[in-house]
Amino acid sequence: MEGLLHQVFAGLANGAIYASLALALVMIYRVTHFVNFAQGELALCSTYSAWALIEAGASYWVAFVVTVALSFAMGVVIERVVIRPASRAPALSVVIVFIGLMVALNSVAGWIFGYSTLSFPSPFPAEPPFGNHYIGSHELGVIAVTLGMLGLLYVFFRFTTLGLVLRAVADNAESSRLVGIRVERMLGLGWGLAAAIGAVAGIMIAPIVFLDPSMMSGVMLYAFAAALLGGIDSPIGAVVGGFIVGVLENLMGAYVIGTELKLTVALVLIVVVLVVKPSGLFGQPVAARV
Amino acid sequence: MSLLALAGLSAHYGCGPVLHGISLDVAAAGVSVVLGANGAGKTTLLRAVCGMIAREGTVEFDGARIDRMATPDVARLGIAHVPEGRGTFPNLSTEENLRLGACSRRGPRDRRAIASLFERVYQYFPKLAQRRRQQAGTLSGGEQQMLALGRALMSSPKLMLLDEPSFGLAPLVVEELYRIMRDINADEHVGILLVEQNAAIALDLADQVYLFETGRVVMAGPPKDLRGDEALRRVYLGY
Ligand SMILES: Nc1ncnc2c1ncn2[C@@H]1O[C@H](COP(=O)(O)OP(=O)(O)O)[C@@H](O)[C@H]1O
Ligand SMILES: [Mg+2]
Numbered sequence: 001m002e003g004l005l006h007q008v009f010a011g012l013a014n015g016a017i018y019a020s021l022a023l024a025l026v027m028i029y030r031v032t033h034f035v036n037f038a039q040g041e042l043a044l045c046s047t048y049s050a051w052a053l054i055e056a057g058a059s060y061w062v063a064f065v066v067t068v069a070l071s072f073a074m075g076v077v078i079e080r081v082v083i084r085p086a087s088r089a090p091a092l093s094v095v096i097v098f099i100g101l102m103v104a105l106n107s108v109a110g111w112i113f114g115y116s117t118l119s120f121p122s123p124f125p126a127e128p129p130f131g132n133h134y135i136g137s138h139e140l141g142v143i144a145v146t147l148g149m150l151g152l153l154y155v156f157f158r159f160t161t162l163g164l165v166l167r168a169v170a171d172n173a174e175s176s177r178l179v180g181i182r183v184e185r186m187l188g189l190g191w192g193l194a195a196a197i198g199a200v201a202g203i204m205i206a207p208i209v210f211l212d213p214s215m216m217s218g219v220m221l222y223a224f225a226a227a228l229l230g231g232i233d234s235p236i237g238a239v240v241g242g243f244i245v246g247v248l249e250n251l252m253g254a255y256v257i258g259t260e261l262k263l264t265v266a267l268v269l270i271v272v273v274l275v276v277k278p279s280g281l282f283g284q285p286v287a288a289r290v
Numbered sequence: 291m292s293l294l295a296l297a298g299l300s301a302h303y304g305c306g307p308v309l310h311g312i313s314l315d316v317a318a319a320g321v322s323v324v325l326g327a328n329g330a331g332k333t334t335l336l337r338a339v340c341g342m343i344a345r346e347g348t349v350e351f352d353g354a355r356i357d358r359m360a361t362p363d364v365a366r367l368g369i370a371h372v373p374e375g376r377g378t379f380p381n382l383s384t385e386e387n388l389r390l391g392a393c394s395r396r397g398p399r400d401r402r403a404i405a406s407l408f409e410r411v412y413q414y415f416p417k418l419a420q421r422r423r424q425q426a427g428t429l430s431g432g433e434q435q436m437l438a439l440g441r442a443l444m445s446s447p448k449l450m451l452l453d454e455p456s457f458g459l460a461p462l463v464v465e466e467l468y469r470i471m472r473d474i475n476a477d478e479h480v481g482i483l484l485v486e487q488n489a490a491i492a493l494d495l496a497d498q499v500y501l502f503e504t505g506r507v508v509m510a511g512p513p514k515d516l517r518g519d520e521a522l523r524r525v526y527l528g529y
Binding site for chain 1: 365
């Protein structure tokens with residue numbers, strides 16, 4: 001029983017990480033209807049810049065805020081320079097652009113920062129909270145940060161005019177132009193927000209998995225599984241999906257298939273969701289146009 | 291001076307021109323109606339005015355050239371296009387659809403201004419008030435057309451471009467819609483460029499009529515000219 005609880009809590013902690021990256025995926029998907037395969041590497045670059053800022057003497061929170069702002073700008077620029085020119089091309093070419101972007105970002109990070117493993121600080125205390133032995137402070141902190149981001153996004157999409165405009169662009173780009181929305185700018189904004197969310201995720205992941213250019217490869221597969229499971233257009237789905245994937249992964253790893261084969265859980269899940277319920281648990285099925 | 295003046299307007303989708311040198315006017319607070327069979331180029335005309343497709347020639351709105359402007363900028367000048375197929379946001383609620391109509395309107399956008407716009411739209415279309423929280427995609431065809439008109443009104447436009455508002459609707463619903471459109475034209479002092487296949491009902495609203503055939507204007511004049519010409523009447527009005 002004790003062991004099972006341990007696995008569940010560890011799963012929730014991992015799940016929070018998948019959830020935060022899945023949120024970034026959902027963000028871009030909702031606005032552009034593209035799945036951003038380069039999301040993990042964007043977050044990697046953000047995490048490296050946070051690391052560099054801290055190395056250069058900035059305090060943790062200054063580095064955090066500056067990195068999130070820089071990442072936002074990086075998202076806007078990438079949308080403008082790389083994605084927008086490619087977006088008129090057939091879907092398959094766009095996928096190839098995303099994969100190219102992923103490889104390029106990864107190589108740039110490796111070239112600048114090297115391939116050795118770096119340690120990254122956590123803003124949370126080293127001792128587990130309240131003397132419990134199920135979950136560490138950092139893990140609990142990551143869960144809180146993820147839920148906090150979900151809350152902010154919910155408020156943003158639901159209650160602000162800008163959030164409504166972003167939803168409109170996702171729903172019907174042509175009509176958006178007819179009501180005076182500058183759609184391309186909104187796509188840039190969506191990319192900026194996704195990159196900012198990814199930056200927070202990267203900074204939260206780095207203390208757990210350590211910082212090196214391959215940090216994101218495994219994590220992203222789980223995040224894709226989480227986003228698909230929850231519904232690729234649903235922020236709440238992303239978070240619920242993240243937690244489910246995290247717990248499932250840990251339980252399967254501990255009791256069923258062993259840790260070596262854990263990554264296949266993500267693959268199997270992706271295939272099952274695509275076959276059984278492509279819209280995911282919380283996603284909107286494609287609405288029929290009258 | 292006209293509110294909208296088109297001169298020598300041509301447009302193409304990339305495979306040869308679809309409009310050939312159209313000249314057409316909408317008077318301030320006037321109603322110009324374009325009639326023509328399916329495929330005559332009516333929808334293309336409205337799309338060309340809004341910069342949704344490539345075009346040549348001049349488009350003048352309120353005395354200024356707008357033929358090089360992007361679609362959102364045209365909309366921000368006060369041109370509300372209610373497109374073919376209504377163009378609602380199907381996954382958003384009725385209220386959100388309306389709110390979007392006001393999101394980049396000229397003039398105040400504060401809470402009170404928006405609230406009074408909502409009130410006016412709900413006065414014209416009480417049914418929309420009942421459907422406030424419903425997803426637009428689940429509304430009936432007539433309600434969707436009302437929503438599209440309501441969204442246009444929310445921007446306090448100077449000109450509305452209406453693409454076959456009667457399409458696919460029951461005759462009673464069409465009558466109701468046209469009654470409201472007449473009220474809007476009179477009360478809000480808004481010009482209308484209306485495109486229809488349903489000639490009989492559109493003519494009642496028109497003060498200027500243009501007949502389109504394969505992308506050309508074949509006749510222009512006040513409605514009585516059309517009613518008075520037996521050959522045209524038989525083709526376009528069917529009596
Ligand atoms: N997206 C498009 N691409 C190519 N040709 C088009 C397109 N839309 C319309 N057309 C052509 O343009 C002509 C005019 O169409 P349209 O403006 O839709 O006519 P209407 O609205 O009067 O029925 C038709 O011959 C049609 O085939
Ligand atoms: Mg048409």
